[in-house]
Amino acid sequence: MSKKTVVIGFMGTQLDAGQGAGRWEKWRPTVSLMQHEDTLVDRLELLYAPKYLALAQVLVRDIASVSPGTEVNLVPVDVENPWDFGEMYAALYDWARGYRFDPAHEQYWAHITTGTHVAQICMFLMVESRFIPGQLLQTAPPRKQRQGDPGSYTLIDLDLSRYDILAQRFDQAHKEALDFLKSGIATRNKRFNALIEEIEHVAVRSSAPILLTGPTGAGKSHLARRMYELKKARHQVDGDFVEVNCATLRGDGAASTLFGHKKGAFTGAAADRAGLLRTAHQGVLFLDEIGELGLDEQAMLLKAVEEKRFLPMGSDREVNSDFQLIAGTNRDLRIDVAEGRFRDDLFARINLWAYTLPGLAERPEDIEPNVEHLLSRAAAEGGRAVRFSTEAKVRYLQFAKSAAAPWRGNFRDLSASVTRMATLAEGGRISTALVDAEIERLRWLWQEGGTATKRLSSKALPAQIDADSLDLFDRLQLEAVIQVCRESRSLAEAGRKLFNHSRSQRSVVNDSDRLRKYLLKFGLQWDALQPVREQV
Known part of the structure; x- marks a missing residue:
């Protein structure tokens, strides 16, 4: 279904003027726009100065006579001096912020032929900054004035980003965006504030992937959602915010959850599944702990990010999804790339905008x-x-x-x-x-309140270990190693954590072998230390 057309424009007190029958013999931009036989304007938001209400009402009646299907909303704009830039911009800004735009079902044309030059400039700026999510509309009279000839119109897309435009309301909008990303918290850390300021610029200007790193609980998920909500308020995304923790995805369930599947693609696939990438179409997909994805899923994700299309499991036809990716991780993906656990091409693709959130x-x-x-x-x-x-x-x-x-x-x-x-x-x-x-x-x-012996727990050691037979030094060390093993998803990952510094002093690096041999000293096997994890 085609979108409805909505025109936003100022009433021209000179060009649109006329009371008698002779008004139909002249070109009036606002009325003439409705006379194009091949173009239906579904709604007109007509901005006017209250002292010209009588003229506005004449235009409403004239538009109804030439285009009965056009709804006209009269919008009073009461500014003391229509040539004052600050006053005019503030009035238009306030109206746009309170207007309920619906880009999914309506297209917006900002008419810049009528109104003062200041009003036209302000309309330019509102469209460029996406406070009005539409295109600029320019109308022109016919070359030879003939009654009933509506003239012509042109839709214009302009990129004004190369101009350094300083406006008080833009500064205000920028400050509001920063405050929004920080949830209204008056943070004092200079590094964090500088980081949020850059993220605000990127969030509203770019749809490229963003990588958020930092320790668990630093706020990566919260910040990703706030970025989405900021883009949503600027009419830059129409879809949903879709979030998934990749650490919960394993086996066939990982690819199915992300990319969807066809019925019968694998055991248990009783019906078609769209997948989260398609759910995030026209929105934002947040993949937390992206470093936990398997290599096969990483390859599929790279194609989806670069080409906006991918193959669901069990399907021979590609599907499309245009989404922005925000990835989160508490790991150093550079190490994972070097050790072959994360694809270097995917890392390069998601590392265009990378930010580390401090703990x-x-x-x-x-x-x-x-x-x-x-x-x-x-x-x-x-x-x-x-x-x-x-x-x-x-x-x-x-x-x-x-x-x-x-x-x-x-x-x-x-x-x-x-x-x-x-x-x-x-x-x-x-x-x-x-x-x-x-x-x-x-x-x-945080285990800061007692002595070493108070922190010991027999439950921290496997049943086959006689804790009383160990020296306190060996017992503390073994407990710490077992804790790392239980928190890691592979022998290699646990080895990296335990031997992170000493490995640089060794000519041959084999963290897994070092850890395996240490466990064998106490008769322990890696698999026996792993907790049962839920399969998704």
């Missing part, structure tokens, strides 16, 4: 504004205001910013901590006693 411990000055934000959110969700006592706030922030608080879970740990205190606060007041209890809880969580 919370690297941004101690941002802890306080984040705590205030989380308290406000807790108050909104719980329906009651919650505040620290002065002493309690000082005590909590002093601990939170110290080396004793590693914030290993980053913002997830901080959010959980504030939520606990807000929930337990009597009378909406977080006391020093509550803060002290929370600090002890966090110390326990």
